[in-house]
Amino acid sequence: MNPFIPNETYSKISDISLDYLINDIDIKGLIFDFDGTLMRGSKLSNETFEFINKAKMRGLKISVLSNNIHLDESVLQKLNITTTKKFALKPLKKPFLTMAKRMKLSPIRIAVIGNNRLSDIFGANRAKMYSIYIQNLNGFMFKLKLRDKLKNLGIKHTDD
Numbered sequence: 502m503n504p505f506i507p508n509e510t511y512s513k514i515s516d517i518s519l520d521y522l523i524n525d526i527d528i529k530g531l532i533f534d535f536d537g538t539l540m541r542g543s544k545l546s547n548e549t550f551e552f553i554n555k556a557k558m559r560g561l562k563i564s565v566l567s568n569n570i571h572l573d574e575s576v577l578q579k580l581n582i583t584t585t586k587k588f589a590l591k592p593l594k595k596p597f598l599t600m601a602k603r604m605k606l607s608p609i610r611i612a613v614i615g616n617n618r619l620s621d622i623f624g625a626n627r628a629k630m631y632s633i634y635i636q637n638l639n640g641f642m643f644k645l646k647l648r649d650k651l652k653n654l655g656i657k658h659t660d661d
């Protein structure tokens with residue numbers, strides 16, 4: 502299996518099926534990447550906020566693993582996520598396995614959710630975790646394509 506290929510791919514976190522993760526493949530915890538995954542730009546969306554709360558209510562343990570040296574603490578507080586690691590050195594296996602220990606879960610019971618194929622997906626797959634890729638260029642690329650199409654038709658598209 503190609504270790505850069507994720508188990509699932511979505512354009513946003515709220516599209517992930519908690520039912521499938523919990524009922525079908527027995528996932529007990531989620532490890533989130535921070536920049537570009539939980540946060541889009543400098544914002545935490547309401548949809549993501551609600552998804553995390555739903556996941557918690559269904560009993561999933563939640564943590565954050567980031568390569569950034571800075572994490573917005575106010576966002577972590579708002580989400581009430583206490584198992585966090587910044588400057589994690591993903592895609593090394595160690596930070597994933599250390600986080601699994603802190604979550605008191607076997608790696609195979611954890612899904613990693615991230616927007617980077619190297620640090621998040623490759624790292625998760627090598628640590629034997631379930632990998633979910635958030636492909637956040639989708640919306641942007643779609644907008645560009647749409648704008649070009651409209652331009653070709655002589656319509657100026659201003660909704661950027």
Ligand SMILES: [Mg+2]
Nearest residue numbers: 534536537616
């Ligand atoms: Mg990221």
